[in-house]
Amino acid sequence: MTTATDAHASRQPTDAAAPDRGAVVIDAVTKRYGDQTAVDDLSLSIEPGEFISLLGPSGCGKTTTLRMIAGFENPDAGDIRISGQSVLAAPPYRRDVNTVFQAYALFPHLSVAENVAYGLQQRRTPKADIRERVSQALDLVQMRRFADRKPTQLSGGQQQRVALARALVNRPAVLLLDEPLGALDRQLREEMQLELKLLQARLGITFVFVTHDQGEALSMSDRIAIMRSGRIEQLADADTVYARPSSAYVAAFVGQQNFFRGDVSDGGTTVVSAHAVVKGDVPRLAGAPRGEAAVRPENIRITAATARAGTAEVNRAQGELIGVSHLGDTMQYLVKLSDDQSLIVRRPTPDAPSLRIGDPVSCEWLPTHVLLFPLDDAAEAGGYIAPPTN
Incomplete structure (x- = not known):
């Protein structure tokens, strides 16, 4: 370590009682x-x-x-x-x-x-x-x-x-x-x-x-x-x-997110991607033709699915379970939606469902847990790389 005071001269005097000392x-x-x-x-x-x-x-x-x-x-x-x-x-x-x-x-x-x-x-x-x-x-x-x-x-x-x-x-x-x-x-x-x-x-x-x-x-x-x-x-x-990041860049850098890109509909409340119809509870994308929706892993519920749905359902995605990790108080699941997108899901260990690799699974979330952002092609931070534009 080096310090700014490891020098041969002293600082200017400072009034330690000054109310703005340290500002x-x-x-x-x-x-x-x-x-x-x-x-x-x-x-x-x-x-x-x-x-x-x-x-x-x-x-x-x-x-x-x-x-x-x-x-x-x-x-x-x-x-x-x-x-x-x-x-x-x-x-x-x-x-x-x-x-x-x-x-x-x-x-x-x-x-x-x-x-x-x-x-x-x-x-x-x-x-x-x-x-x-x-x-x-x-x-x-x-x-x-x-x-x-x-x-x-x-x-x-x-x-x-x-x-x-x-x-x-x-x-x-x-x-x-x-x-x-x-x-x-x-x-x-x-x-x-x-x-x-x-x-x-x-x-x-x-x-x-x-x-x-x-x-x-x-x-x-x-x-x-x-x-x-x-x-x-x-x-x-x-x-x-x-909880309330100002942009996709911040959302991606602070914690992990699952991102969906696509066309905006329903007056700015919904992003329609190739893998899910993601609907939020606030029209944050009014007037934007395309956008991206984000859902945190801990806000997704995962259950076994008997068969793949034929049509996309609002705030639900189905895929194949390809990874399960024990993180102590949390279980993490990796779900493959397609060759170019997967979801990370985390559940508290006591409430985590018993699922096996290869199982078809269904993932769903609430509109209140959806974050909506304008499309940001430059927002690559931390572990987030936006999925390909559809």
Whole structure:
């Protein structure tokens, strides 16, 4: 890990009692690399003490945005304000932020305590204050008993805690985290997600978290900014982006979806695809000739079918069961509708039907569980690749 305060100069003084300390405002910021626009006229206001995630696939501009807040990159246009002050002219070490990266970059020849103290030493903090603040930082991440160990004697999760302590010891107004859990295994990553959220709630400082992992963003964030091509596609809390995504792109990136493409009918409430007639409860596609409908796997009911239906029924599709997976508290079924489309269905394990590979099955869902979107040929994100246009 490297931090914005591992430098030989100190920050500008900050009034810790200021009501806007930790507020971040990104105002119409653009960043280009040659003829490529990484961030495109982006505006975002982050409240003091908020945990916000920048979520999106590689190349969407999330890390570039974080690096501009930190001062490692300069915008070509727009302004960035931290705690009410523009920081465009301020180098990284004069910004009231710290950054934690996926690569912790701890000094291997220094102990845990010495790693955490390094930034304070560079700022010529009095030794007594260093000892006290290092102890406090290590207590925050439950690492004081490892203070004398070298980084090579620690696990990946322990090294991550040390990296956090080194960032927090300087008491920044804003902590920037760039994919900090990416190098950890799944179980440890989930444990650290909980610890990070608890730590942020305890400290009350602003966290700006960059990730491509939807689970991380959903589990920790007060709000999520889902990015696409250098812009924010949707900014909302986790419940909203999951249940009411603003576009097919967001719907596809946050959780899994089953998508159907086809002609729009019934005044904008229905998409007629080659595999199903999918009807929603709101006319969201009024006036659109074609669109796509999405249904989440957990909202589909699956039962055995005696025979394939001759005609398509509203909100029902029939196919062949080609896969069954036990996911612990959930059973997942893969249903082949045709050579070019299948459905994913998930049911709670206690209520999951007993079905065998090769069985004909029927899948159905309610109109209230249908999301309707205008056709978006460019909306390919996460595991979603839109089925072929019929």
